[in-house]
Amino acid sequence: MTDLSERQKNLLLIIIRAYIDSAQPVGSKRLVDHYHLDLSPATIRNEMSALTEMGFLRQPHTSAGRVPTEEGYRYFVSQMINQAKLPASVQQAISHQFHETTPDVEQWMHLAASVLAHQSQGASVITAPRVEKARFQHVELISTQGRQILMVLVMVGGEVSQQLLTLAEPVSQERLSQTATHLNGLLTGRLMDEIEGVSNHSDALEQDILTLIGQDYRRTAESVSGTIYTDGLTNVLYEPEFADSDEARRALRLFEERSTLQDLLARTTGNSSVGGLQVLIGGESGWEALRQCSVVLARYGVPGLATGTLGVLGPMRMSYTRTIPTVRFVAGLLSDLVNDKIASE
Amino acid sequence: MTDLSERQKNLLLIIIRAYIDSAQPVGSKRLVDHYHLDLSPATIRNEMSALTEMGFLRQPHTSAGRVPTEEGYRYFVSQMINQAKLPASVQQAISHQFHETTPDVEQWMHLAASVLAHQSQGASVITAPRVEKARFQHVELISTQGRQILMVLVMVGGEVSQQLLTLAEPVSQERLSQTATHLNGLLTGRLMDEIEGVSNHSDALEQDILTLIGQDYRRTAESVSGTIYTDGLTNVLYEPEFADSDEARRALRLFEERSTLQDLLARTTGNSSVGGLQVLIGGESGWEALRQCSVVLARYGVPGLATGTLGVLGPMRMSYTRTIPTVRFVAGLLSDLVNDKIASE
């Protein structure tokens, strides 16, 4: 592929911007009119023809304007991804909202999903931060009835998991409290991975609990991400490309199914470190249902300690200049919040 | 309004069924052909004309078939609401799914939402059961850093709430544990409402915690319903009435906004006891955005102890014969589960 001349490059960016704004194939005449270029339509046509040849643009039909190809969007994104910034006022407004809520992970997630959806006019998704290398802080055993007990497990960082267990035989609350106290002394600060290895031979009940804690932890750790929050699903219904076709249904359905969503989000795990953005354009995501869509993904949190994923889905024609800096900014904000939370321990 | 003759009544039910199946205005000819009635089209026309006069049917335009009015649907529902049953095989299949999951409220909610959406081909919504007159079971205070502590509060029934508190001054974990133990002795089994009244004058820290517990409880109790789970939002996009119009967007948007959803669900609180179904047809719901929709709602749980709400949203043309018994059955199932859970204490 030949390199783009400076003029071709500028032209391509303008064309894509114009298409993103208008949602309609852009032709040489309009382009010159609206963007006061110092060139004649004929020249533009020649360049457009070249860009089409190179695979950045295509024509929906002979003698219609040009529309960006996936390739074109990719070029566009690669050009602006590192320079797009969110206006300072918007940054402040968002920060403000976060610092006004209760310092509670669930609130943060809801707010982040809402902000992303609202700013980008797309569908947003975010997973709660998952603590990697979680450390044990505290366990509580509460007798409910007979052989059933409620186990409340607190990890360093404040993550709480609760589970209803059924023991082999009834145990008194007193006995349970003793066991919990003993376990707490034994396990505090330990990595959750190693807990099952801590054997003390002293007590069958204790041993059982130990095993159950380990099982519970592994069970939740298996799923790549924790709870998934979404917002703004209906936003994408407003896009003209989804006006009548059932393309929209399929894309939204994907977003409703948490299993596929997890798969999608899992893609960021390996490919990008915290701070790096990933933009999946059209077919890149590998999902047939997302052929017409793009997804902007980012990881947030503190690598190696606690991370989560967030993203925005929109039509391939989404406003990348708006979405990308928003995703980046929110990811950074959440990283700071998670960092503060961890540091305070 | 004159009473309906037996024949008119049957005819009306058949017409509505036909319209629900076909999504198209039903005319006299088709009706006779497909439902082998022993009458001529002309007779049917006369009766249809009468039913239209009475307000049960209407014509989209002169010389089109008839379409049910809200009134018509209401009559239809009132006729079948008490007799529609879910096939035993389906009941078994659903029960089976519930008894296979872990006995965990969150799992139940997800499953219920999924089953409702799938069976009814509509959008489902369900709130976690809220414990009314909650009783204190256990509190745990865990020191995190300096003045921040994590409070884990367990209510009778296993509902757990956690909150990060900031104290006036740092307190040792030992001191916290003592306080927690003392509070547990003092409060176990008490109604949450009364907790703040329990005054012991012995200890400033203890008094503080007491107040915070009370505050936390009242804060969560304020919201009419707990977490809201939804599923099958995209199902309604498949309905022909929502093919292109933005009617669908508005209805779905409503479903995305949890605040409005809460309002909607709150309607069942007063009007219907557990076990009773409520069917809101068209404008009945009061929401402009739901003018074209119907909602089937039910409460489940144990009245006075723990109840929640579930419902299904679909087009006014939804399959009531399928949705109503499904909602009723799932509500019953969840009531049993909640009941079992409470009884086991």
Place this chain on the structure above:
DNA sequence: TAGTGGCACTCTCGATGCGAGAGTGCCAAC
């Protein structure tokens, strides 16, 4: 008198055709 067959009438919907508009490619000229 309730039910029926016949008939004229109405309205939608899909297919067809046509003209305006927008855009292209190419070529000759600057």
Place this chain on the structure above:
DNA sequence: GTTGGCACTCTCGCATCGAGAGTGCCACTA
């Protein structure tokens, strides 16, 4: 290299038209 001109193409909106489905009414019948 850039430009104006020109012939050509394709979509889209609009009007037309006929088929199909349905209705209302009326006269007739059992």
